[in-house]
Amino acid sequence: MNETKTAFKRMKDLPSTHLLGTGTPMCAGCGGLQAIHEIYDILGEKTVFVNAAGCMTLLSVYPFTPFRGSWLYTSMGSAPAGAQGVRDALDILIQKKRIDSRENLNVVVLTGDGAANGIGMSATSGAIERDLDFIYICYDNEGYGNTGQQYSSATPHAARTATSKGPRGFPGYKKDLFSIWASHKPTYVATVVGAEPVDLARKVEKSKKMKGPRMLIALSPCPTGWDFNPMEAVEIGKLAVRTGVWPLKEYADGKVVHTKIPGRRPPVEEYLKLQGRYAHLFRPDRNETLLREIQARVDAYWDGVE
Amino acid sequence: MKTASRILGTALFLEGFEVQDAPRYGAERRGAPIFAYVRASREPINERGIIRQPHLIIVADETLVPVPAAGVLSGITKITTLLVHSFESPETWQERLNTPARILVLPAADTVEEREDIPFVGTACAGAAARLVGEISREFLIEAIHHELAHLSPDIVQKNTEKAMEAYDLMASHEGYIKEDGDFSGGAYEKPDWVDLPFEEARRSAPAIHAAATSVEVKTGLWRTMRPVIDFEHCNRCWWVCSTFCPDSAIELGEDGFPEIDYDHCKGCMICVAQCPAHAIEAVAEHKPKAHAAEGVES
Numbered sequence: 166m167n168e169t170k171t172a173f174k175r176m177k178d179l180p181s182t183h184l185l186g187t188g189t190p191m192c193a194g195c196g197g198l199q200a201i202h203e204i205y206d207i208l209g210e211k212t213v214f215v216n217a218a219g220c221m222t223l224l225s226v227y228p229f230t231p232f233r234g235s236w237l238y239t240s241m242g243s244a245p246a247g248a249q250g251v252r253d254a255l256d257i258l259i260q261k262k263r264i265d266s267r268e269n270l271n272v273v274v275l276t277g278d279g280a281a282n283g284i285g286m287s288a289t290s291g292a293i294e295r296d297l298d299f300i301y302i303c304y305d306n307e308g309y310g311n312t313g314q315q316y317s318s319a320t321p322h323a324a325r326t327a328t329s330k331g332p333r334g335f336p337g338y339k340k341d342l343f344s345i346w347a348s349h350k351p352t353y354v355a356t357v358v359g360a361e362p363v364d365l366a367r368k369v370e371k372s373k374k375m376k377g378p379r380m381l382i383a384l385s386p387c388p389t390g391w392d393f394n395p396m397e398a399v400e401i402g403k404l405a406v407r408t409g410v411w412p413l414k415e416y417a418d419g420k421v422v423h424t425k426i427p428g429r430r431p432p433v434e435e436y437l438k439l440q441g442r443y444a445h446l447f448r449p450d451r452n453e454t455l456l457r458e459i460q461a462r463v464d465a466y467w468d469g470v471e
Numbered sequence: 472m473k474t475a476s477r478i479l480g481t482a483l484f485l486e487g488f489e490v491q492d493a494p495r496y497g498a499e500r501r502g503a504p505i506f507a508y509v510r511a512s513r514e515p516i517n518e519r520g521i522i523r524q525p526h527l528i529i530v531a532d533e534t535l536v537p538v539p540a541a542g543v544l545s546g547i548t549k550i551t552t553l554l555v556h557s558f559e560s561p562e563t564w565q566e567r568l569n570t571p572a573r574i575l576v577l578p579a580a581d582t583v584e585e586r587e588d589i590p591f592v593g594t595a596c597a598g599a600a601a602r603l604v605g606e607i608s609r610e611f612l613i614e615a616i617h618h619e620l621a622h623l624s625p626d627i628v629q630k631n632t633e634k635a636m637e638a639y640d641l642m643a644s645h646e647g648y649i650k651e652d653g654d655f656s657g658g659a660y661e662k663p664d665w666v667d668l669p670f671e672e673a674r675r676s677a678p679a680i681h682a683a684a685t686s687v688e689v690k691t692g693l694w695r696t697m698r699p700v701i702d703f704e705h706c707n708r709c710w711w712v713c714s715t716f717c718p719d720s721a722i723e724l725g726e727d728g729f730p731e732i733d734y735d736h737c738k739g740c741m742i743c744v745a746q747c748p749a750h751a752i753e754a755v756a757e758h759k760p761k762a763h764a765a766e767g768v769e770s
Contacts, residue, residue: 176709176712176715179710179711179715181711181714182723182724183720184720185684186683186684186686186687187686187691187720187721187733187735188686188687188689188691188736189686189689189719190503190689190691191718191719192738193694193738193739193740194718194738194740194741194742195718195740196718198718199717199718202717202719202720203715210683227680228680229680229686229689230680230684230685231684232683233683233684234683359716359718360716362715362716395741395742396740396741396742396754397745398740398742399716399742
């Protein structure tokens with residue numbers, strides 16, 4: 166990333182007043198809301214959100230909304246299609262001079278990992294193919310959180326969810342949404358986390374200046390679904406980055422760049438052991454096989470990054 | 472509370488009652504109200520659905536009382552007993568609510584150490600309810616607890632049983648408050664008063680919001696059990712780390728550069744307490760900020 170062009174070099178460059186309103190129904194300590202409030206500050210008020218069903222649809226329950234502009238609710242599978250309609254409508258209105266081009270809005274899709282990795286995937290793929298000018302924000306809490314944390318295709322291997330309660334947790338592996346997006350050759354794809362707000366701000370700033378399909382995947386530590394003390398949400402987000410579980414990276418111009426390469430990575434279990442969803446890996450006995458497998462997969466990922 | 476309703480239901484069943492117990496959820500997230508109903512009778516129960524005129528309402532979290540979505544006072548009449556798990560006295564609640572119902576209090580943990588007991592409040596509520604009903608013996612209550620908590624470890628079950636029996640004993644002087652009465656047959660059903668809503672123009676009736684950030688009208692500060700309190704002597708007016716990390720936008724900088732916590736909306740996640748670089752934010756039990764302030768910390 167071109168360091169000289171960013172307005173966000175350190176924490177002090179981040180906004181100290183916030184656009185997102187208080188009083189939302191999200192859980193205390195919600196990592197998704199944290200990322201969204203940080204993203205919204207950089208995106209600015211001229212944003213229209215197209216929100217697929219999920220936790221965040223509870224943000225706007227009539228007559229309450231934390232947003233400063235419009236918000237559209239869609240089914241889980243159709244947020245990118247909704248965004249297409251909003252984008253087209255804005256373009257036509259501007260073209261016919263029914264609204265001033267200064268009234269143009271950023272069209273932003275907001276969905277959870279369930280819609281982004283699973284139910285909404287075909288609409289997403291189509292929208293990228295049509296080169297739709299929009300930003301997609303996925304708050305990834307690695308499961309269907311709003312209905313009680315059933316597993317989604319973003320659930321990591323071995324995590325306990327409401328639908329994977331066995332001694333080895335979720336048998337599948339987290340889908341690589343970043344690569345799925347990148348393989349479509351869109352304008353921009355990035356991973357972010359609210360616990361690394363400067364990195365997040367730079368990526369939002371950068372994507373905001375671009376045109377075409379852009380994706381921000383925000384790891385969203387979820388106290389309710391991941392079973393941890395809400396006050397540890399930021400610590401867990403930071404550990405996800407430091408241990409290498411959540412690589413911070415971006416794709417643009419056909420290239421993937423890691424924006425924060427952890428130096429000496431602490432063992433992944435530092436991250437896992439803070440979360441109740443992994444408690445079965447430590448108690449009553451340590452599951453060395455699974456712990457080693459998880460560590461080996463993270464190591465293998467970083468071996469490939471150089 | 473779902474488990475509490477199951478314990479109460481199972482205990483009544485063991486005593487030979489016909490029983491229904493059912494939970495009702497909204498969103499499955501922290502801070503969302505959850506309801507659970509128990510209906511019991513010596514006769515077969517033909518009634519279905521939510522209980523519209525409860526004999527007993529148990530409020531496990533007193534902060535739900537003023538939350539409209541929780542509706543804890545709906546259907547309350549003079550036959551109702553309201554049991555509140557609370558720091559306050561029954562008299563205070565009587566004054567606050569001005570209701571025809573009888574009000575009892577299940578005393579809430581008062582010290583930070585006792586707060587470790589909060590996870591057991593459900594079984595305590597079930598124990599209190601069992602005594603108020605007056606038809607449930609000690610033995611069947613214990614059996615019901617063991618039955619419903621069979622998936623938990625023995626020491627957790629033991630702790631739950633103790634808490635339930637404590638509450639059971641505490642309610643001894645109110646034994647049998649709750650009587651089996653009332654006519655719940657179909658014939659006794661009174662139709663609610665229908666309210667005719669006139670057809671409105673779409674412009675007036677469509678759900679459009681023309682103001683920004685109306686969510687500030689929702690006082691999520693009521694969710695809090697612990698309150699973050701900034702010690703301004705140690706706050707070094709840094710780069711507003713607390714404000715950036717607060718998921719709820721509930722910390723903003725004042726003109727003097729010091730952060731201000733919006734207690735009307737802070738949900739008490741304590742991320743600011745964990746992340747403050749100067750460790751200048753402390754977690755204080757919500758009902759004690761005044762006492763805490765008197766000890767020399769500004770709030």
